[in-house]
Amino acid sequence: MSTRYLPILQAITERLGEINPDRLVTREWKDFALRQDPDLRRGVWMVLFGGITRYPYETSDNGMDTDVLRASENGRVRISIVGQVLLETGATGLDVEEAEFVLIHELEQLADEAMATEPLQALVLQSVVNSQQIETPYAWVVSTWEVFEVN
Structure with missing residues (x-):
């Protein structure tokens, strides 16, 4: 992995x-x-590099102009942020759903704040899926993000 993606991953982790x-x-x-279990009870976020979704060849350097970015210098980066929480024994599906709402709220807060924060300004929340109560007492969400510019 190119090291130019590490600052955005680190910034997400810190935020x-x-x-x-x-x-x-x-x-x-x-x-x-x-x-x-103690880590799961407090909740865990995992910030994961998910690859490059697209290289912008239509605006890339064709070898003639050094002022234009090369296609590989401005790929769209996919990032996954996965949240995990273990609830107490006896938790219901509705308890799991509520814990997942809290996780989603934290992701939405990150998305809203990213718009005004360097180097997160190009970070865009694409989707969030959750357990749908299937794994009670485990709550989890998987979010997909895209970074539209990495310099």
Whole structure:
């Protein structure tokens, strides 16, 4: 992975930690089964590089003009932010749904604040999916983001 993507990933990680300091925020994926219950109870955010969705060849440098960006210098970056929470024994599906609403609210706060914050200004929330109560007492969300410009 090109190191030019690391600052945006780091900025997202830091900002999520500020939005809810009680949560564990990491750049490393781990399944629920590999995490400690105390971490899961407080909630975990994982900020993950998801690849390049598109290279803008139509505006790329064809080798003639050095002032134009090369196609590989301005790809659209996909980022996934995954949230995990373990609720208490006896939690209901509605409890899981409520915990997921809280996670989604934190993602929406990140999206709203990113619009006015360098280097997150080009970060755009694309979608969020949740567990739909299927894995009670585990709550989770997976969000997809795109960065439209990485310099």
